[in-house]
Amino acid sequence: MPTPLAFLQVLVAPDQRTLLEKAYFQSMKEEIAALATIVPAEKLAIQWDTVFELLILEGVRKSQIDDTREGLIERLRRLGAELPAEVELGYHFCYGDMNHKHSLEPPHMGVMVDLANDLARALPHRIDFIHMPVPRGRDDDAYFAPLSRLALRPQTELYLGLVHFTDGVEGTRRRIATASRVLPDFGIATECGFGRRDPETVRHLLDIHAKVAQD
Numbered sequence: 001m002p003t004p005l006a007f008l009q010v011l012v013a014p015d016q017r018t019l020l021e022k023a024y025f026q027s028m029k030e031e032i033a034a035l036a037t038i039v040p041a042e043k044l045a046i047q048w049d050t051v052f053e054l055l056i057l058e059g060v061r062k063s064q065i066d067d068t069r070e071g072l073i074e075r076l077r078r079l080g081a082e083l084p085a086e087v088e089l090g091y092h093f094c095y096g097d098m099n100h101k102h103s104l105e106p107p108h109m110g111v112m113v114d115l116a117n118d119l120a121r122a123l124p125h126r127i128d129f130i131h132m133p134v135p136r137g138r139d140d141d142a143y144f145a146p147l148s149r150l151a152l153r154p155q156t157e158l159y160l161g162l163v164h165f166t167d168g169v170e171g172t173r174r175r176i177a178t179a180s181r182v183l184p185d186f187g188i189a190t191e192c193g194f195g196r197r198d199p200e201t202v203r204h205l206l207d208i209h210a211k212v213a214q215d
Contacts, residue, residue, distance in 0.1 A: 001028075001046060001047065001048060001049065002048075002049045002051070003048050003049065003050055003051075003052070003053065003075070003076070003079060004021060004024050004025050004028060004075070004079075005052045005053060005063065005065070005072075005075065006049065006051055006052050007024060008020065008021060008024065008063075008065065009052045009061070009063060014064045015064065017063065017064045017065050018064060018065050021065055025075075025078070028079075029082050032046065032082060032083065036084055036087065041084045041085075041086035041087050042086045042087075044086075044087045044088065045087070045088035045089075045090065045128075046083055046087055046088070046089055046090070047089075047090040047091065047092050047131075048076070048079055048080075048089075048090070048091050048092070049092050049094055050076065050091050050092065050093055050094060050115075051094040051095065051096060053072045053076065053115070054093055054094065054095060054111060054112065054115065055095065055096075055104060056072060057069065057072065057111050057114075057115065058104055058106070058111050060104050069118075073115075073118050073119070073122055074122075076091075076119060076122075077119070077122040077123055080119070080123045080124075080125045080127070081123065081124055081125055083125055085125065088128045088129075089123075089125055089126065089127055089128055090127070090128055090129040090130065090131070091116075091119065091127065091129075091130045091131070092131045092192075092193070093112045093115065093116075093130065093131060093132050093133065094133065094192060095133060097191075097192040097193075097195075097196060105135050106133070106135070106143075107143075108142055108143050108144075108145065108146055109132060109143060109144060109145075109146045109147055110146040112132045112146075113146040113147060113149060113150050114146075116130050116132075116150060116152060116158075117149070117150065117151045117152075120151060120152050120153055120156065126153065126155050126156070127152070127153065127155075127156045128155065128156065128157065129156065129157040129158070129159060129187075130152070130156060130157075130158055130159070131159040131160075131161055131189055132158070132159070132160055132161065133161040133191045133192060134160050134161055134162035134175055134179070134191065135191070136164045136166060136167060136171065136191075138175070139171070139174045139175045139177075139178050140178065141178060141181065141182075143178075144178055144179045144181075144182045144183070145182060147179065147182045147183040148182050148183070150183065157186075157187055158183070158185075158186045158187065159186065159187040159188065159189045160175075160176075160179055160186050160187070160188060160189070161188075161189045161190055161191040161192065162175040162176065162179065162188060162189075162191070163188055163189060163190045163191070163205065163208050163209060163212070164190070164191060165190075165197075165201050165204060165205055165208075168204075168208055169208050169211050169212060172188070172208055172212050173212060173215065176188065176212065176215075188209065188212060188213075190205060
């Protein structure tokens, strides 16, 4: 699910965002509560798609809503705190995916690592997983170096989005090798899920995951 900030930034006039935020947040609370009445909490997973928060923290977007670091963390904390304890909670850190290109290519993982650490400290609800994207061309040590200061709780799994259709198994293994020099334990995923792409490519992407998992 996109965080409220995504909806407000994209679909609401700037001078109306603050006025609408409280009502929209309440509506999302009610939607989650409704989901929990249909899907048993222990079988329900909620993933927050966190894009504008990252772009603001990277300094390339502004918001008419409180976009201080403290304000962004507090709103993400509230979203996580609303979930029943049994619901699985995850965050997809995202830099956009228009025609398989980011709105901003992250220079390194520093902003993502700092946000993950802030959430780990702030949230009363456990975080089950966090996904961080890895651009196709980043198999260098500098990109992954900030992972050395990642401080997640033991129950939180990290997934690196380093599987790319265009360079397949070889490119995936190369990025895994670089990341492993900093952090040996992580899962793998595509950079931004399986959406917005030709369905014919999905089987090949799954094959890449399977072949790398056998290493």
